[in-house]
Structure formats: C-alpha cells, structure tokens
Amino acid sequence: MAISLFEEKLNSKKFVVTAEVGPPKGSDLSHTKKIIELLKDRVDALNVTDHQSSVMRYPSLGVCLLIKEMGGEPILQMTCRDRNRIALQADLLFAYSRGIKNVLCLTGDAVEIGDHKDAKPVFDLDSVQLIRTIKTLESGYDLSGSKLSGKVEFFIGASCNPEADPIEPQLFKFEKKVESGARFFQTQGIYDVSSLRKFMQYARQFPVKILAGIIVLFSYKMALYMNENVPGIRVPSEVLEELRGLDRQAAEKKGIEIASRTIRKIKEENLCQGIHIMAIGREHIIPEVLEASGL
Amino acid sequence: MIVATRKPIEEIIGFLAPYDSILILGCGTCVTVCNSGGEREVALIHSALRVAQTKGLLDGKRFHEYTVKRQCDNEFLEAIKGKSYEVDAILTLACGVGVQVLAEFFPHVVCIPGLNTLFMGSSSKLGIWDERCAGCGDCRLYETGGICPITRCAKGILNGPCGGSKDGKCEVDREMDCGWIMIYERLLKLGRVQTLRTYVPPREYSLKKKPKRVMIA
Numbered sequence: 001m002a003i004s005l006f007e008e009k010l011n012s013k014k015f016v017v018t019a020e021v022g023p024p025k026g027s028d029l030s031h032t033k034k035i036i037e038l039l040k041d042r043v044d045a046l047n048v049t050d051h052q053s054s055v056m057r058y059p060s061l062g063v064c065l066l067i068k069e070m071g072g073e074p075i076l077q078m079t080c081r082d083r084n085r086i087a088l089q090a091d092l093l094f095a096y097s098r099g100i101k102n103v104l105c106l107t108g109d110a111v112e113i114g115d116h117k118d119a120k121p122v123f124d125l126d127s128v129q130l131i132r133t134i135k136t137l138e139s140g141y142d143l144s145g146s147k148l149s150g151k152v153e154f155f156i157g158a159s160c161n162p163e164a165d166p167i168e169p170q171l172f173k174f175e176k177k178v179e180s181g182a183r184f185f186q187t188q189g190i191y192d193v194s195s196l197r198k199f200m201q202y203a204r205q206f207p208v209k210i211l212a213g214i215i216v217l218f219s220y221k222m223a224l225y226m227n228e229n230v231p232g233i234r235v236p237s238e239v240l241e242e243l244r245g246l247d248r249q250a251a252e253k254k255g256i257e258i259a260s261r262t263i264r265k266i267k268e269e270n271l272c273q274g275i276h277i278m279a280i281g282r283e284h285i286i287p288e289v290l291e292a293s294g295l
Numbered sequence: 296m297i298v299a300t301r302k303p304i305e306e307i308i309g310f311l312a313p314y315d316s317i318l319i320l321g322c323g324t325c326v327t328v329c330n331s332g333g334e335r336e337v338a339l340i341h342s343a344l345r346v347a348q349t350k351g352l353l354d355g356k357r358f359h360e361y362t363v364k365r366q367c368d369n370e371f372l373e374a375i376k377g378k379s380y381e382v383d384a385i386l387t388l389a390c391g392v393g394v395q396v397l398a399e400f401f402p403h404v405v406c407i408p409g410l411n412t413l414f415m416g417s418s419s420k421l422g423i424w425d426e427r428c429a430g431c432g433d434c435r436l437y438e439t440g441g442i443c444p445i446t447r448c449a450k451g452i453l454n455g456p457c458g459g460s461k462d463g464k465c466e467v468d469r470e471m472d473c474g475w476i477m478i479y480e481r482l483l484k485l486g487r488v489q490t491l492r493t494y495v496p497p498r499e500y501s502l503k504k505k506p507k508r509v510m511i512a
Contacts, residue, residue, distance in 0.1 A: 081450075085497065107457040110449050110467045126452035129497045143497070161458050169479040172491045173455035180494065188458055231459025231466035 003155040004101035005073045006045040010184060010209040015267055016274030017295060018075065018186065018211055019286050020047045021067075023058035032063060033070070035283045040072030042287055047075040047104060047186070047276065051082060053230070054114025061091060064100050075157065076100050079108025084124040085133065085143050092137055096152040104157040104186060105130040105177075109231055128173065131156055131180040156181050159213075161188040161232050162199030171202065178206045186276040188232045189215030191239050191258075193265045200271050210272040214262060216279045216289055217255040220244045256285060260292035267293070296325040296417065297390040298424045299332060299410040304343050307386065308352055310407045311344075314384035315355070319344075319409075320375065320397070321362030322389035329424055332388030332410055334362040340388065340409065366393030372400045379404050432502035438490055440481035445498075447474030453495040 002008035009016050019039055024032055039046060046067050050060040064074035076095055078088065095103070111121040125133060136143055137152050158177040164170040174185070185203075190196050190212050203210055215233065217223045220243040223235045239258060243251055263275050279286050311317055319337050327333030337360045347353050361378060363371040366389035379385070384405040387394050391412040398406040414426035429445045435453070436443060445451040449467040456475035459466025463476040482488045 107450060107452060109459060112449070112467045121450065123450045123452060124500070125497050126450070126454050127457075128454040128494065132494070132496075159458055164456075164458075164460065165462060166476065166479065168488075169456050169475060169491060175492065176454055176494055228469075231457075232461060234461070 003153050006075065006102045007155040007183070009044045010273055014274075015295070016045075016209075016211060017043045017290065018045045018047055018274070018276045019043045019283065020049060020276065020278040020280075021063060021283060022049050022052055022281060023060065023063045025055070025057050027058065029058070029063075029066065032058075032066065036063075036067055036070050036072055038284060039286055040067065040070060042290060043277075044274070045073040045075050045102060047077055050077040050079045050106070050108070051114070052109070054081065054109045054111050054116070054119075056114075056116055061095060061100075064095070065098055068099055073102070074100055075102040075104055077104045077106060078130065079106045080123050080125045080127065080130055081108030081111065082119075082122055084122050088125065088130060089133060089137060089142055092134060092154070093148075093152060096154065097150075101153070102155045102157065103134065104159065105134070105182070106159055113229070113231070127158060128176045128180050131158060131177055131182050135181040155183060157184040157186060158182040159188060160185050160199075162190060163188065163192060163195045163234050164232070167199075174203070175206075178208055182208060184209040184211065186211045187213040189213045189226075189278060190262065191234070191236050193262060193269075193271070196266065196271055197269070203272075209274075211274045211276040212262075212266050212272050214259050214275050214277050214289075216259045216277065216282065216285060217243060217251075218282060218285075219248070219251045219255075220246065252285070256289050256292050259289050260294075263289070263293040263295070267295075296328060296415065297392070297412060298329045298414055298416045298426075299326050299390050299412045301331050301336065301340070301388070301410055302408070304340075304347070307340070307407075307409055308344070308347055311353060311356065311384065311386065314405065316357045316382045316384075317359070318375070318378055318382040318385045319358060319360045320366065320385050320387045320389070321360070322366040322387070322393050323362055323364045324367075326388060326390060326393075326410060327362075329418070330422075332390075336388055337362055340386070367396045369396065369400055372397065431498070432507070433499060435495070438493070438495070439478045440485055440487065440490075442474060442478045442481055444474055444478060447472075447477065449474075453498065455491060 048060040048063040060077050064076045067074040105127045107127045111119050134154050134156055160174045196212055223240050226233045227235050319341055321334050321337035322332050341360050365371050379401045386407045386409050387397055388409045394408045415428040416424050416426040418424050426446050431445050449465050460473040465471040465473045
C-alpha cells in the first residue's frame with residue numbers, strides 16, 4: 001500500500017506533476033495561501049523549499065502544514081545545512097505526527113551563498129545519511145539506538161543532477177541514495193533533454209520514480225544569473241540566445257514556451273514518471289506552463 | 296603545520312594602549328615558515344609600531360624584541376623568563392597554541408595575540424597556503440585517495456559531491472576545485488573508484504569533544 005497520496009499517484013502510471021512553493025520572508029502567509037489555492041488541485045504534490053539558496057525564510061514544515069490544512073499534498077524538503085541529527089529527527093517525528101508523509105532529503109546549499117553568511121553551517125549529516133536516518137526511525141529506533149514510541153513512515157525522495165559533468169560521481173551517489181531507501185527523485189533543473197535521456201537509460205534499472213526538474217526562466221538576466229550563481233544549473237547558450245533582447249512580457253512568454261517545450265518532449269518520449277516545476281518566486285505562472293504543456 | 300596571518304596593525308595598536316613596556320615575541324617554527332610570526336616579522340612589526348609612534352600613537356612606550364624556537368613548548372620559554380619581569384605585556388606572534396602556553400607560563404604578564412590562527416595546512420605555491428587537515432580524529436584519507444573531504448569539500452560531506460558541484464568547481468567559490476571531484480579523479484587514476492560506492496555513516500563528533508586530550512605513551 002502506498003504511504004502517501006503522492007506515492008499512489010506515482011504508482012498509478014499517470015504523468016505526475018509536482019511544483020515548488022517557496023515560503024515567505026516573514027510571517028505574512030497571505031501570498032503563500034493564494035499560491036497553494038491556485039496550485040493544490042492543479043498538481044499532484046507541492047514541494048516546500050527549506051531556506052532555499054541558504055536564505056532564511058518561514059520554515060518548510062510550516063508551509064507543509066498549511067498545504068495539508070488547505071487540502072493539498074505536501075512534500076517536505078529537508079536540508080542538512082541548518083539542523084544537526086537531533087533536530088532533523090525531531091522534525092521528522094513532528095512531520096509524521098501531523099500527516100506529512102513525503103520527504104525530500106537534500107544536503108542543502110552552502111551558507112556562503114545565502115543571506116546569513118556568518119551563520120554556522122551544520123552538515124552533521126549529508127543527504128544519504130539523512131535518508132538512512134529516516135529508515136532508522138522507521139525501524140522504531142532513533143540514531144542513538146533508543147526505542148521510539150509510535151511509528152513513523154515516509155515516502156522518501158532525493159535529488160540528482162543528470163547534467164553534472166563528470167556524471168559518474170553523481171551516479172555513485174544516486175545509487176547510494178537508492179540503496180539507502182530513496183524511492184523517488186526530483187532532478188535538478190534540466191534544459192538539455194539529451195542528458196535526461198542518457199541519465200534515464202541508466203536510472204531505469206532502479207526501482208525508483210524520477211521526476212524531471214523544470215526551472216521556468218523569465219528573463220535573459222535571470223538565466224545568466226542562474227548559470228553563474230545557482231549551484232548545479234546549466235542553461236545552454238541556445239536557450240540563453242532565445243531570451244536575449246526580449247522585453248519583460250516577451251521574455252516571460254518565451255520562458256513558458258521553453259519550459260513547456262521541454263515538458264512536452266519528456267512526456268512524448270515517456271522519459272520518466274513526471275516533472276517537477278520550479279518557478280522560483282513566480283509560482284502564479286505554473287498553471288500557464290501546464291496549459292502550454294498540454295497537462 | 297599551523298598557518299596564521301598577522302592581525303591588522305590598527306587592531307594591535309589598540310591592544311597596546313594600556314601598557315608601557317612591551318615585548319614583541321616571535322615563534323621560530325610554523326609561523327616562521329608561513330612568514331607571519333618569525334624573527335623577520337618581529338622586526339617588521341617593531342618598525343611599524345615605531346612608525347606609529349612618530350605619528351603620535353603609542354607615545355612613550357618601550358618595545359623589546361625576541362624570538363624563541365617554539366612558543367608552544369615551556370622548554371623554550373625559560374629563555375625569556377628574565378625579560379618577562381621587565382615588561383608588562385607580551386605581543387606574541389605565535390599561533391593560538393603558543394599564545395596560551397605563553398600565558399600559562401607567565402601568569403603575571405598580559406599576553407596579546409598579534410596573529411589570527413587559521414588552519415593546519417601547507418604551501419602549494421610561493422606565498423599561497425591551503426588548509427589540509429581539520430583534525431577530525433578519524434582519518435578517512437585511505438578511502439578518499441589522500442584528499443580530505445572534511446577539509447576540501449566546503450560542506451565536509453562524506454558520501455560524494457553535492458548538487459552544487461559544477462565543471463569540477465565548488466558552489467561556494469567557482470575558482471575552488473570541488474573536493475569530491477578531486478577525490479573521484481584521484482581514485483580513478485589509482486584504479487580504486489569503486490570505493491566511492493561504499494556508504495559512509497555519520498561522523499562521530501564525540502571524537503571532537505572539546506577540549507580534546509590524548510595520552511601518547
């Protein structure tokens with residue numbers, strides 16, 4: 001039996017769509033609520049980022065609860081940057097007790113790229129160790145070997161980057177994540193379908209579901225910025241050229257076109273089980289992306 | 296070896312304000328090698344302080360200079376016992392270890408650090424020093440082909456590169472090599488790349504319990 005609604009959807013063989021919601025910088029949740037309202041019935045699950053790019057925000061857990069309360073399906077993103085193994089385990093117990101069943105285990109961006117550059121980076125665990133930590137909790141014990149009251153059970157996810165070069169060390173890590181207990185993967189943003197094709201030829205041998213990451217571009221400047229500053233992202237020069245010189249409105253349209261083109265290709269070729277859309281602060285355009293993609 | 300750099304002269308001048316007779320004390324080991332606290336640097340800092348005096352700062356203060364072989368060893372501090380009674384502060388150009396051994400050895404003298412201690416490392420090029428060891432207490436260098444993931448990966452993670460590695464460079468600094476790609480390439484050359492498939496459990500931070508003490512027979 002599926003652990004969560006999201007897992008059920010992935011098992012149903014339908015083309016699954018997830019989207020990312022970034023919590024607000026502050027306690028005002030009104031915009032976040034609007035976005036959740038807009039997306040919750042349009043996608044199969046909503047990821048909530050965990051201080052993405054090491055920028056302090058309202059917590060992922062908080063927005064996941066909100067999604068749950070509003071009738072959506074949350075995916076809790078958990079990074080190892082800000083909490084040690086004690087805090088991570090505690091948050092997992094809390095999440096489970098409140099009905100949050102999907103967890104995406106990430107190492108987390110470096111503190112240096114964020115807005116609190118003098119903060120102490122934790123990284124007590126890494127993403128693979130976090131996956132094993134969840135499996136340990138599921139066995140009824142914590143990392144110290146102490147018995148837990150009540151059970152926990154999660155649908156565990158992780159990330160991978162099909163466009164990494166060299167790819168082999170990423171693949172070794174992907175395999176470690178699978179062996180450790182990851183059941184679904186949401187990839188880093190993809191612009192070059194051929195790298196996803198190649199990655200899927202390899203990844204298909206594993207019993208895991210893969211959602212291809214789609215980052216929607218909205219300007220030439222943003223694409224350049226992502227290439228230079230966003231860890232792991234590679235926007236090819238042909239895509240950059242498509243955006244060059246366009247005004248705001250035209251660039252936004254072009255960004256949606258680029259994203260939907262990639263999505264259509266992935267779906268047509270039946271490359272993987274679905275897609276994960278990241279609109280980075282512009283979540284309101286996601287329905288348009290889906291429409292343009294025929295989803 | 297231990298690598299340190301000199302504190303800004305303004306900061307040092309600020310520290311010296313309350314004292315009249317100051318011994319500038321160099322250290323003849325690590326910080327001599329990394330050009331931050333040896334005999335030469337003692338002379339340099341002495342001149343810098345004299346220049347400050349010509350500008351009306353540190354008026355009337357007397358400076359003395361001396362360099363011992365190693366400040367982290369009582370044996371070498373005996374040599375300046377006599378001098379310590381003539382001064383009311385020692386500006387030490389040793390690493391943090393040296394400063395503390397000195398302060399313990401001369402409890403009646405104020406010890407002022409003139410350096411910022413940075414890391415354990417080595418020199419890769421003339422004038423360039425790189426961190427190489429974090430003193431984690433659980434050396435993994437066999438599994439990682441002689442390249443330390445704790446020191447050379449910005450996140451110190453143990454199971455391979457994070458998603459931020461791009462073209463072999465680190466997300467923290469695009470000029471800096473990704474430690475895990477270096478490990479991968481070294482293991483590839485050694486024909487040991489399969490080592491990277493092995494899961495590495497979380498670190499035992501109990502080994503890092505502070506302050507650390509060890510008995511070596």
